[in-house]
Amino acid sequence: MRKEARSFRIDWIQMLTATDERFERPADFSAPRFLLSSLLPDSAEMDTFISIQIDGSEPAFDDLSGHCFLAHGLVERSQFEAHFKLEEDTILHQLPYFLLNYGGKIQLKEPQFLKQRMVEVTMNLYKYYEAQLLH
Numbered sequence: 001m002r003k004e005a006r007s008f009r010i011d012w013i014q015m016l017t018a019t020d021e022r023f024e025r026p027a028d029f030s031a032p033r034f035l036l037s038s039l040l041p042d043s044a045e046m047d048t049f050i051s052i053q054i055d056g057s058e059p060a061f062d063d064l065s066g067h068c069f070l071a072h073g074l075v076e077r078s079q080f081e082a083h084f085k086l087e088e089d090t091i092l093h094q095l096p097y098f099l100l101n102y103g104g105k106i107q108l109k110e111p112q113f114l115k116q117r118m119v120e121v122t123m124n125l126y127k128y129y130e131a132q133l134l135h
Helices: 031-039 058-066 088-093 095-105 112-134
Strands: 050-056 074-077 081-086 106-110
Touching: 050 058, 050 088, 050 095, 058 074, 058 081, 058 095, 058 106, 081 088, 088 095, 088 112, 095 106, 095 112, 106 112
Parallel strands: none
Antiparallel strands: 050 081, 050 106, 074 081
């Protein structure tokens, strides 16, 4: 048996067998920290990420910068500004939907392509719900 913490997809486990062996969990072990360390990028990958500048209200930033979706990408934060670095794929496909929750409480400063993506996502939502009114 390996003497280290590991994670497994539950749907891949085909059989379990009980034994007398025991795994002693280290005293400083944290399951959330362990799982996040396998999901989050290392510092070398962060150099290729894209900067995102957002202005907004302090309560919005408290929520935004503390959220597990963005907290790992927070580079710098002041009372009314935040700088994040994230992967381009995340910026294009996940971040716009997440940021919709903040409405007018935040303002995107850069990158320009994220602003354009927010317009596209919002327009698609508008068209979808507008069509629902006609049915």
